[in-house]
Amino acid sequence: RSGTSGTGGTAAAGANTGASGGGSRPLIAVAGGPAFTFAYAEHAELLRAAGAETVSFDPLRDETLPEGTRGLVIGGGFPEVYGPQLAENRRLRSVVRELVAAGGPVAAECGGLLYLCRELDGARMCGVLDGTARMTEQLTLGYREAVAVGDSVLAPAGLRVRGHEFHRTALSPGAGDEPAWGLVRPERRREGFVGGPYGNVHASYLHVHWAAAPSMARRLVEGCRTCPR
Template sequence: MSTLRVPRLVVAAPSSGSGKTTVATGLMAAFTARGLAVSPHKAGPDYIDPGYHALATGRPGRNLDAHLCGTGLLGPLFAHGAAGADLAVVEGVMGLYDGAAGQGELASTAQLAKALRAPVVLVVDGSSQSRSVAALVHGFASWDPQVRIGGVILNKVGSDRHEELLRAALDEAGVDVLGVLRRTPQAATPSRHLGLVPVAEREPDAVAAVAALAEQVRAGCDLDALWALARSAPPLTGAPWDPAGALAGTAAPPPAGPRPVVAVAGGAAFTFSYAEHAELLTAAGAEVVPFDPLRDERLPESTGALVIGGGFPEVYAPELSANAALRAEVAALAAAGAPVAAECAGLLYLARELDGAPMCGVLDAAARMTERLTLGYRDAVAVGDSVLAPAGTRVAGHEFHRTRLEPGAGATPAWGVVRPGPPRTEGFVRGGVHASYLHVHWAALPSAAAGLVARAVRPGAAV
């Protein structure tokens, strides 16, 4: 049994839009600038905020999601990511007590804070209130006695007088004010139909934005008091998650010889990935090689398997379509039976067309943008055997898109979605291809990485 003593904070809020990302990213960058090794984490399934966290800290942004991975993996995954760090900062999701709809505290920031035994910094939008802020914070602090509110950072404060009124109310309530951010133009972090624009699409501007967030937080927050609060977190016991250990017993050891090349799509169009996926593929015996479908006309040399995750192909459909040479290589690899795992954006890229622009044509389906946002956790079961899972495998996943695919499922669907709503099928299994809208965290399904690598074509073998 190991013990982790890393200081840690959970940054939460009463509701979305209060400024969690501003404060969490700013804290990460400000403490990194002080010379600390900061481990960044994000509650929930969000892929975009961790990109900004990684930019702020120089370490991979990691997700902690009790629905996708199970409550038992929260501590081990945190310990894995925070190994060697001086401080860990966890950005919450939605409101402090909000989680998976209809499932109590599951996947909420409060549940995560309790699992990590971490003090919570509550980011409160101070606009349009004064003394009422004390009642609001008192309610959040007293709702669950196991959740420790260590202090408040007030955001969107209008003036010195406004700050005085808010501080007086919170002092009366016995709550520490750890920072005050004024109602001024925030650092530029533009949004669009699925949230913030990912770092990979705006790197120079994103670097400047993170630097501005660090300065805002440094100027407005008591970093010494926040550091002391983080150091008050008690030790955590338990073994860190280990990709090699997670793979134990999932598949036979890879045969001797060259490591198979697993090409992983990246670049501006495919920015959604969990760091643990590449770690599992590597531990399973693969050589993981990134490529950019917007720029690279060839797959990496000796590619024996392909992983195409989520992102924004709808934004780059003309450019993706124009790269006909790469589309042909992807189609040929899939036709040869090599394993191909595609999620959401990857599903669209494998389709026949996206908003009228030709895609890879691996799947006889057409995709288009819609006004309707499809969002939420899903419980699903594998309909048939595939490169990722044998029939009957149960998974927890997440959907997040504004597109529609016709048809939505192939002759052999990828998953049968059993909750929420009426049962339905979705996605495609065909040969070595597994393509679906459903995002799944492989830390909860390490056999997916093992199966993909086991079926990958090795260098020198005929495709």
């Protein structure tokens, strides 16, 4: 589902409300453009309801993040189709790494997870996560029930969610030392990554609609307010 429309139009407000200094309404940049079209529009609405400003950015074309950005949301899409072009945007990849190194919270799903890896089918990605991804012939598809393994910028340990997977890629390793989720149905396995120097990155294949767990949006916004960046 394409849902990044509606996240723009707040950039000027966010950039001028003290967001860069951790103001009361931190600015969260939401990835969009041709490579990242799978996102729920309600996520940006929930972030704003939780006290953030949101603005969209295009990882294919924008060479930096909007001024004052405190955190990122990178949803799904087709980064595998645009791998070489994403790799060519070295400046933005560097800016994303700098934001993570400074403690900026990042929530990434599916395509966003791939973008944060070291490589995708040999194309250099952001290198925020210590993993590589490749396209396969196998379709991974279905609903999942999951539990947050530990605390993260998106979920407290023990939070139960329902989401879905839909991709044809494989990761190596399949999950981080600190995984994002423990899947409990229909199969048991650990999935995703909680990474970054402050545990400030939550990246997973699992698409979760935050309207079913509004605390996720509130937790991300609070992390943007209090992050050391």
